[in-house]
Amino acid sequence: DTGVSQNPRHKITKRGQNVTFRCDPISEHNRLYWYRQTLGQGPEFLTYFQNEAQLEKSRLLSDRFSAERPKGSFSTLEIQRTEQGDSAMYLCASSLVQGIYGYTFGSGTRLTVV
Amino acid sequence: GIQVEQSPPDLILQEGANSTLRCNFSDSVNNLQWFHQNPWGQLINLFYIPSGTKQNGRLSATTVATERYSLLYISSSQTTDSGVYFCAAFLQTSGSRLTFGEGTQLTVNP
Numbered sequence: 001d002t003g004v005s006q007n008p009r010h011k012i013t014k015r016g017q018n019v020t021f022r023c024d025p026i027s028e029h030n031r032l033y034w035y036r037q038t039l040g041q042g043p044e045f046l047t048y049f050q051n052e053a054q055l056e057k058s059r060l061l062s063d064r065f066s067a068e069r070p071k072g073s074f075s076t077l078e079i080q081r082t083e084q085g086d087s088a089m090y091l092c093a094s095s096l097v098q099g100i101y102g103y104t105f106g107s108g109t110r111l112t113v114v
Numbered sequence: 115g116i117q118v119e120q121s122p123p124d125l126i127l128q129e130g131a132n133s134t135l136r137c138n139f140s141d142s143v144n145n146l147q148w149f150h151q152n153p154w155g156q157l158i159n160l161f162y163i164p165s166g167t168k169q170n171g172r173l174s175a176t177t178v179a180t181e182r183y184s185l186l187y188i189s190s191s192q193t194t195d196s197g198v199y200f201c202a203a204f205l206q207t208s209g210s211r212l213t214f215g216e217g218t219q220l221t222v223n224p
Contacts, residue, residue, distance in 0.1 A: 033212070042200055042214030043157070056211065089155050093212075102147045102162035103202075103212055108155045 004106035006092050012112045013082055020078045021109045025094030032075050034067055035091040036060065043091055049075060082113045116141055118203050120215035127191050127222050135186040135218045137201030145204030146177050148186050150197050191222045
C-alpha cells in the first residue's frame with residue numbers, strides 16, 4: 001500500500017471552468033475526508049464519507065462543490081464554475097472508524113484559478 | 115465554538131537546539147495528532163496521541179487530556195525539521211471532523 005494518493009498534484013484553470021480531483025485512500029480505510037487549506041492557515045474540513053455514504057458536510061461546501069465515493073473506494077471532488085476564491089490546496093485523508101493511528105493525508109491537489 | 119490554539123506561531127532555531135511546541139484545545143478529545151507539513155504541502159503524521167507520552171527518535175509528544183493541552187518536543191534540531199507543525203484534534207462535540215490549529219512555522223538555521 002502506497003498511502004493516500006491524490007491526482008492531479010497541480011491544476012490551473014480559468015475562472016468559470018469545472019474541475020475534478022481524485023483521491024484514492026488506503027485500501028482498508030473505510031473513512032475518507034476532504035479538507036481545504038489556504039495560504040498561512042490550517043486545513044479546514046469540507047466533508048467526509050464512511051464507505052460510500054457522505055455523512056457530514058461543512059458550510060464551506062457551497063452548492064458548486066460536490067463529492068462522491070461511489071463504491072466506497074476512491075472519491076472525487078468536483079468544483080463547478082470555479083472562482084478565484086477557490087484557489088487553495090485540497091487535501092484528502094483516510095482513516096479507520098476505530099483506528100488507533102489517526103488520519104493519513106495525501107499530498108494534496110493545488111488549485112489555482114486565474 | 116471549538117478551538118485549537120498553537121504557540122508560538124513562529125520559531126527560529128540554530129541547528130542542534132531543542133524546542134517545545136504547545137497545543138491547547140477547548141474540549142475533551144478523542145484524537146490528538148501532530149503533523150509536519152513539508153515544503154511540498156504534504157502533512158506527515160508525527161504522532162497520534164490522545165493521551166500520555168510517545169517518542170520517536172528526536173521527537174516526543176505528551177498530551178495531558180484532563181488539562182487540555184499537548185506538547186511536541188524536538189531535540190537536537192536539524193535543518194530538515196523546518197516547516198509548519200500542526201496540532202489537530204478530533205473533538206467529541208465536532209462529530210468526525212479533525213480541527214486544526216493555525217500551526218507553528220519552524221525555521222532551523224545551519
